[in-house]
Amino acid sequence: MDCGSPPSKPEGQIKAMMELKKEVTLDFDCCECDHPVGVTLRCEGKGLGAGLRTVAAVNVPCPTCGAVNRLLFEPSGRVHAVTPCTSLRPLPEPSLN
Numbered sequence: 001m002d003c004g005s006p007p008s009k010p011e012g013q014i015k016a017m018m019e020l021k022k023e024v025t026l027d028f029d030c031c032e033c034d035h036p037v038g039v040t041l042r043c044e045g046k047g048l049g050a051g052l053r054t055v056a057a058v059n060v061p062c063p064t065c066g067a068v069n070r071l072l073f074e075p076s077g078r079v080h081a082v083t084p085c086t087s088l089r090p091l092p093e094p095s096l097n
């Protein structure tokens, strides 16, 4: 999967991996207003045990403009895609494999 250059990983942001219960912090830019949004989710239980390749989806309302962003992310905290949940035009669904 080629999504361009990978995001830089600043030192000191080593993520705890392989835990079944943890909080995942996701940072993304709002689809509507481009403001940076950070959310912390608690991931636990089933699904995580399947491995870090698991992709989960969550709807996160932007605190700035109120638009709902649909995030696809891995339990490792890696954001795959951000799409506007309330978009009027159909968007191609990302392939989840």
Ligand SMILES: [Zn+2]
Pocket (backbone or CB within 6 Å): 030, 031, 032, 033, 034, 035, 062, 063, 064, 065, 066, 067
């Ligand atoms: Zn916004």
